[in-house]
Amino acid sequence: MVQILKNKKVKVIICLTIVLIMLVLTMKQSYASGDVSSVIQQAWKQMESQIKNIVNNVVFPVIDIILAVFFFAKLAMAYFDYRKQGQFDWTTPAILFACLTFSLIAPNYIWKVL
Numbered sequence: 001m002v003q004i005l006k007n008k009k010v011k012v013i014i015c016l017t018i019v020l021i022m023l024v025l026t027m028k029q030s031y032a033s034g035d036v037s038s039v040i041q042q043a044w045k046q047m048e049s050q051i052k053n054i055v056n057n058v059v060f061p062v063i064d065i066i067l068a069v070f071f072f073a074k075l076a077m078a079y080f081d082y083r084k085q086g087q088f089d090w091t092t093p094a095i096l097f098a099c100l101t102f103s104l105i106a107p108n109y110i111w112k113v114l
Contacts, residue, residue, distance in 0.1 A: 055107075060106060060107050064100065064103050067103060071100055074092050074093050078090075078092070078093055
């Protein structure tokens with residue numbers, strides 16, 4: 001028995017079997033009866049202000065900071081490449097700047113679109 005467990009394939013099969021058994025034991029069937037779309041719309045109306053608040057005050061600023069760091073880092077790298085090779089690559093900084101501009105003004109109009 002000990003030599004069988006030393007085989008890597010057997011260990012993987014045993015682990016997958018255990019995971020599959022755990023999945024089957026913890027699954028629960030759910031049935032949707034009635035009007036599901038009205039329930040979703042009602043839940044959205046109840047949570048809409050909280051979701052907007054979190055997205056406007058947390059998600060967009062985090063995205064803005066990440067894009068700003070990448071933009072300035074890529075701009076600096078492009079400048080150093082320009083000093084080394086004499087050719088400035090505008091493509092990546094321009095794309096990052098466009099994405100940064102888009103994410104900065106997105107909270108003004110994104111909720112009207114949705």
